[in-house]
Amino acid sequence: MALPSHATTFEKVWHYVFLVICGLIFLFLIAPILVVIPLSFNAEPYFTFTQKMLSLDPEGYSLRWYERLLEQGMNAPNAVAGWWSDMWNNAAWVRAAKNSFIIGIASTLLATVLGTVAALGLSRPEMPFKGPIMAILISPMIVPIIISATGLFFFYSATGLANTYPGIIMAHAVLGIPFVIITVTATLVGFDQSLTRAAASLGANPRRTFFKVTMPLILPGVISGALFAFVTSFDEVVVVLFVADFEQQTIPRQMWNGIREQISPTILAAATILVAVSIALLTTVELLRRRGERMRGITPS
Amino acid sequence: MTDAAASRGASPLDPHAAVAAVGGGVAPTGTAPLRAADGRPLKAALQRAERVNRRRAFLLVAPLLLFVLVTFLFPIGNLLKQSIWNDGFVVHENFATGTRTPIMQNLGGWFDANPPGTPANEEAFAALAADMAQLRELRAQGSVGTRINYEVPGTRSLFTKTARRADDLRPPFMEAILDVDEDWADPALWAAMRGASSPLTLNFYLAAVDLERNAQGDIVPVNENRAIYRDLFGKTLVLSLVITGATLLLGFPVAYLLATLPLAKSNLLMIFVLLPFWTSLLVRTTSWIVLLQSQGVVNDGLVAAGIIGDGSRIQMMYNQMGTVIAMTHILLPFMVLPLYSVMRPIDPSYMRAARSLGANSFTAFRRVYLPLTIPGIGAGALLVFILAVGYYITPALVGGADGQLISNLIAFHILDSLNWSLGAALASLLLFGVLILYWLYDRLVGIDNLKLG
Numbered sequence: 148m149a150l151p152s153h154a155t156t157f158e159k160v161w162h163y164v165f166l167v168i169c170g171l172i173f174l175f176l177i178a179p180i181l182v183v184i185p186l187s188f189n190a191e192p193y194f195t196f197t198q199k200m201l202s203l204d205p206e207g208y209s210l211r212w213y214e215r216l217l218e219q220g221m222n223a224p225n226a227v228a229g230w231w232s233d234m235w236n237n238a239a240w241v242r243a244a245k246n247s248f249i250i251g252i253a254s255t256l257l258a259t260v261l262g263t264v265a266a267l268g269l270s271r272p273e274m275p276f277k278g279p280i281m282a283i284l285i286s287p288m289i290v291p292i293i294i295s296a297t298g299l300f301f302f303y304s305a306t307g308l309a310n311t312y313p314g315i316i317m318a319h320a321v322l323g324i325p326f327v328i329i330t331v332t333a334t335l336v337g338f339d340q341s342l343t344r345a346a347a348s349l350g351a352n353p354r355r356t357f358f359k360v361t362m363p364l365i366l367p368g369v370i371s372g373a374l375f376a377f378v379t380s381f382d383e384v385v386v387v388l389f390v391a392d393f394e395q396q397t398i399p400r401q402m403w404n405g406i407r408e409q410i411s412p413t414i415l416a417a418a419t420i421l422v423a424v425s426i427a428l429l430t431t432v433e434l435l436r437r438r439g440e441r442m443r444g445i446t447p448s
Numbered sequence: 449m450t451d452a453a454a455s456r457g458a459s460p461l462d463p464h465a466a467v468a469a470v471g472g473g474v475a476p477t478g479t480a481p482l483r484a485a486d487g488r489p490l491k492a493a494l495q496r497a498e499r500v501n502r503r504r505a506f507l508l509v510a511p512l513l514l515f516v517l518v519t520f521l522f523p524i525g526n527l528l529k530q531s532i533w534n535d536g537f538v539v540h541e542n543f544a545t546g547t548r549t550p551i552m553q554n555l556g557g558w559f560d561a562n563p564p565g566t567p568a569n570e571e572a573f574a575a576l577a578a579d580m581a582q583l584r585e586l587r588a589q590g591s592v593g594t595r596i597n598y599e600v601p602g603t604r605s606l607f608t609k610t611a612r613r614a615d616d617l618r619p620p621f622m623e624a625i626l627d628v629d630e631d632w633a634d635p636a637l638w639a640a641m642r643g644a645s646s647p648l649t650l651n652f653y654l655a656a657v658d659l660e661r662n663a664q665g666d667i668v669p670v671n672e673n674r675a676i677y678r679d680l681f682g683k684t685l686v687l688s689l690v691i692t693g694a695t696l697l698l699g700f701p702v703a704y705l706l707a708t709l710p711l712a713k714s715n716l717l718m719i720f721v722l723l724p725f726w727t728s729l730l731v732r733t734t735s736w737i738v739l740l741q742s743q744g745v746v747n748d749g750l751v752a753a754g755i756i757g758d759g760s761r762i763q764m765m766y767n768q769m770g771t772v773i774a775m776t777h778i779l780l781p782f783m784v785l786p787l788y789s790v791m792r793p794i795d796p797s798y799m800r801a802a803r804s805l806g807a808n809s810f811t812a813f814r815r816v817y818l819p820l821t822i823p824g825i826g827a828g829a830l831l832v833f834i835l836a837v838g839y840y841i842t843p844a845l846v847g848g849a850d851g852q853l854i855s856n857l858i859a860f861h862i863l864d865s866l867n868w869s870l871g872a873a874l875a876s877l878l879l880f881g882v883l884i885l886y887w888l889y890d891r892l893v894g895i896d897n898l899k900l901g
Binding site for chain 2: 281
């Protein structure tokens with residue numbers, strides 16, 4: 148993108164205009180995510196910067212929405228005795244977080260194990276019907292979520308899986324599977340098959356070969372697939388809306404309620420925490436990708 | 449070569465297999481076929497090994513395939529069935545006990561005996577009266593009325609009212625029932641009941657494209673003030689196209705910048721694209737509400753800067769504009785990433801060659817660079833469009849009444865109006881559209897080329 152020395156004046160001007168345009172687009176991408184962070188510390192119940200906040204007056208800032216995040220739904224938020232157990236058992240957001248993690252982790256495990264094994268089969272050259280099967284396994288990502296949720300709604304009402312944890316976990320696992328398949332097959336593309344043959348010729352049985360040779364090499368792909376699956380579940384609200392009960396409310400479901408009913412800066416506090424979570428996840432995936440490329444001897448091109 | 453060894457060797461071209469076969473003892477003499485260690489012809493042994501390998505590969509995929517079949521494809525099959533099958537008029541299910549009782553059998557018999565278009569006579573009303581008595585007994589008049597109400601609005605009360613007085617009905621039934629409510633004479637109502645008396649029906653698809661059957665059974669457009677679905681499908685398509693165009697317009701320069709910068713810098717800037725991609729959808733939607741609402745950050749900023757007056761704040765949220773802005777932001781990474789992966793390998797010397805051959809920078813871009821990026825534009829645009837037509841959450845939260853898409857109406861029919869079959873028919877139409885686009889995507893881009901992050 149460096150400007151060549153023979154550039155005309157017009158090209159020079161255009162070059163800087165272009166950079167400004169790109170800067171504005173980057174701002175469009177990132178500003179909405181960053182704007183919630185300072186606003187979540189607002190001392191007033193407004194969704195905008197107050198005069199005090201702009202003048203960086205400490206009085207304009209507070210942690211009250213984070214406290215509210217913990218206290219909402221508690222029996223006795225002001226009691227000293229039993230505050231922790233009350234919070235842990237009754238606070239609406241805490242319960243939603245627990246549900247999100249239970250459902251997220253269970254569905255991630257299911258999706259990752261099934262998806263990784265399937266990806267191993269799919270990337271073998273002798274796999275029959277590879278194209279159609281791949282298309283079916285990826286389809287949960289392409290089919291609009293409202294359609295999957297409607298189908299699950301009918302199916303679960305008929306089979307009694309509606310309003311149960313296993314029902315939601317299975318549904319979320321299906322939605323996460325395409326991500327696991329895509330990332331793990333992408334990792335296996337660069338996988339040197341002669342390594343497994345070498346292991347076999349040295350006397351390792353297939354299971355040992357898998358755990359000692361294949362698995363360590365594809366692990367970065369598997370983990371990033373698992374993270375994608377986890378985020379899919381952690382961020383999913385439509386299926387929860389359709390097939391879950393009050394008991395199984397997750398964080399996104401709680402946010403949905405918050406946005407639709409009593410919109411308050413508590414939502415912004417929750418959003419800020421989720422942004423922090425997504426930054427952590429992004430960092431992890433990026434580090435894993437680099438590690439995976441190093442291990443497979445691919446230099447970044 | 450033993451079976452175990454055969455199954456371990458990978459392909460017919462595997463050098464180890466050939467070595468094993470030759471070294472296995474039976475030396476090839478003259479024209480005799482090569483033989484494996486156990487004496488079978490090499491070709492047969494290899495074919496067998498190949499078969500075993502195919503089965504093994506398939507067995508690895510089988511558990512997942514079964515899982516997806518049960519928790520994804522089967523429910524979608526269920527949905528398709530629901531869209532053409534509604535037995536609410538012929539079977540009553542008691543939800544407490546689970547027993548299913550056939551209902552409206554007398555009327556069904558009359559419909560079978562008389563061709564469509566026959567005006568309802570005394571015999572028909574007698575059948576109706578008998579069925580009403582049964583409905584009253586089962587307390588099923590509400591659900592049956594609801595079923596007919598889907599097709600002829602405002603008729604549910606006819607059923608509840610008539611069933612309540614079913615025991616007082618005396619012959620002549622025609623007079624007695626018309627006495628309860630004269631709306632029973634409506635031929636459209638009888639046509640709807642005839643249609644509903646067979647559970648297999650395409651009427652919900654007709655309703656989903658603003659058509660209906662009139663009293664003669666012909667397909668006609670519905671009354672204009674009830675025709676909403678075609679407009680909504682149209683609006684969904686138009687808004688999706690606008691969003692796709694907007695993501696392309698914003699995504700192209702960014703992808704170009706990222707693709708032409710040195711890798712260290714572009715990896716850093718890539719965070720701006722990937723962070724939104726990894727951030728919760730509801731967080732991003734909330735942010736847009738914060739930014740765009742009339743007391744929000746953008747309007748406050750504009751007022752503070754004196755660009756607009758306090759009284760004339762721009763309404764950017766809870767309308768189509770809100771839907772378009774928020775969805776463009778949410779789907780932008782899906783445009784940038786495929787574009788970037790196509791642009792990165794383009795050799796910069798092509799552009800230099802074009803310049804040295806006399807093209808100015810604009811011509812070089814238009815004639816050389818742009819055509820090379822077409823696969824990325826196609827992949828990104830198709831992906832964004834597919835995701836946009838089925839979007840639900842963002843329009844539901846920021847779209848207001850005006851910015852709703854077809855998905856929102858599907859959810860409305862499933863969760864609120866409980867007209868499941870119509871919701872299923874709308875969902876099926878959307879599904880067919882998306883599957884065609886998916887097939888196109890697979891043909892043009894290939895799903896194996898889908899990349900994440």
